[in-house]
Amino acid sequence: MVVTIIYLAIIVFLLFFIIWNMFTEKDIMLQIDAALVIIPLVLRLLLIK
Amino acid sequence: MTLSIKTKHNVLSALILLALAAGAIVYLSLQFTRMWTPDPVYEGKNPSVKEVRRLSDYNENLKGSKGDTNIYVIEGDEPGDSMLILGGVHANEPAGMLAAVYLVENLHPKAGTVYVIPYTNEAGFTCNDPLEASPMFFSIDTPTGPRQFRFGARVTNPVCQWPDPDIYVHASSGQRLAGSETRNLNRTYPGRTNGTFTEQISYGLVQLIKAEDIAVTIDLHEASPEYQTINTTVAESRAMKVATTGRFNMDWDGITMSVEQSPTTFHGLSHIELGTWTDTLALLMETSNPSQGREHGLTGSDLVIYGKDKFYARVKAAVGLKDSDYSEEYGRPIQQRVARHITAINAYAAAYTEEFANAAAAEDKLTAFTSMGLGASSYPDSDGHIIYEGRRGVIDLGELPSYDTLCTDLFDYLAIPEGQN
Structure with missing residues (x-):
């Protein structure tokens, strides 16, 4: 249970910086990369997959 | 070379991409969570189903939790011993x-009680195996319309139990396996009882077997056409007589079944551990399923249902297969695989009755032993069978369709009741 909380906290931490990076990045290709990474991370955060 | 497209409107593009990602997340969430809903089982079709219990009762x-699952109790017309059928362990x-x-939907036992768990590892049905490109569902055509079933994973959903250790140490034996x-x-x-999520499911099953004095447990599996134990029953040592008698009875009907005794050095498997830790006679059966192996092509629902695969046919032509009758034209249809299981279950119930028919007489001796103060609850008869107190030595599953009928008409028996399709 503690491991799960730590895991979810790491995901939230990563998601924050990825989304931050999306809004500051000027290269659309890197923004697309970020958007693709967000999808599995959110599914993990919601414990769906 | 790295493709780079610079923009001055990075906030706008980020918002658009974030909206697209959100859409994908919603769509995928709806798809994946469809597997969380258990498939309907129409026990109401069968008046012999007297009760539906839950594994959490044990x-x-x-x-x-996702590990809880239905246990269908099918009672015979006459008293007899109990049998447990485990489907969906994998x-x-x-x-x-x-x-x-x-x-669950068709069995009318004549004597004894049959406990059936179609989705034994319910948590395995809530996801797919990663990297296998398996279908999430497959559908069969019944007379009242298509009926959909989940196609899950070999192991428990990692959402329910994680992280995996590097090495899995089996608790009671110390055996080491892949994490x-x-x-x-x-x-x-x-x-x-205080183990991992999956260990708690096994613990519940052991408690069920003990509480209901299950005489025979049959665990139903499938394996790839090249695997050594296809069309084989693996039996714990006490169940070997039932397994061999049943196998000979099936031979008379033209169904080939090999029998192997449980290995004593491989732990954690249902047949060896249930046979060791409980008084049940434990058996495990495997059919040949081309969607299981490493040689097949596209893992679509057609492969799951019909088992037709040109690559397995090529493997057979090149180096041979354990499933020596395999052909691309006929495949390994699910009707045939299910028919094998059902015919074998019936054969083993009959074999149990054949082997333990003298149980009542033996129980007189058992009572005598108990009354002599020897505290016996089991007694070996002259044939080496262990007779348990309170058991009658009879399980009669009644009339079941023949193997050939099931091979052709199985889906008719799985029709969705009117008004529920």
Whole structure:
């Protein structure tokens, strides 16, 4: 249970910086990369997959 | 070379991409969570189903979790001993699950009580195995319309139990296996009440067998056409007589079945551990399923249902297959795989009755031993069978369709009741 909380906290931490990076990045290709990474991370955060 | 497209409107593009990602997340969430809903089982079709229990009735730790599952209690017209049928221990081996569903909806035992669990590892049905490109569902055509079933994973959903250790150590033996096997229900018997999620499912099953004095347990599986134990029954040593008698009876009907005794050095499997830790006679059966192996092509639902695969046909032509009758034209249809399971279950019930018919007489001796103050609850008869107190030595599954009928008409028996399709 503690491991799960730590895991979810790491995901939230990563998601924050990825989304931050999306809004500051000027290269659309890197923004697309970020958007693709967000999808599995959110599914993990919601414990769906 | 790295493709780079610079923009001055990076906030706008980020918002658009974030909206697209959100859309994908919603769509994928809806798709994946469809597997969380259990498939309907129409036990109302069968008046012999007297009760539906839950596995959490035997291990309350499972209550409200994805590990809880239905146990259908099918009572015979006359008293007899109890049998437990486990389908769906591995959720990517659908013939076992479908055979169990067939029994729930169609079995009318003459004597004894049959406990059937179609989705034994329910948590395995809530996801797919990663990197296998398996279908999430497969559908069969019944006379009242298509009926959909989930095609799950071999092991428990990692959402329910994680992280996997590097090495899985089986609790009661110290056996070491690959870490992911910690979520394999057929490696965790006899389980522990305070163990991992999967161990708690095995523990619940062991408690069920003990509480209901299950005389015979049959665990239904499938394996790839090259695997050594296809069309084989593996039996714990005390169950060998039932397994061999049943096998000979099937030979008379033209169905080939090999019998192997459980290995004594491989732990965690249902047949060896249930046979060791409980008084049940434990058997495990495997059918040949081309969607299981490493040689097949596209893992679509057609492969799951019909088992037709040109690559397995090529493997057979090149180096041979354990499934020596395999052909691309006929494949290994799920009707045939389910028919094998059901015919074998019936054969083993008959073999149990054949082997233990003198149980009542033996129980007189048992009573005599108990009254002599020897405290016996089991007694070996002159044939070496262990006779248990209170057992009658009879399980009669009544009239079941023949193997050939099931091979052609199985889906008719799985029709969705009117008004529920």
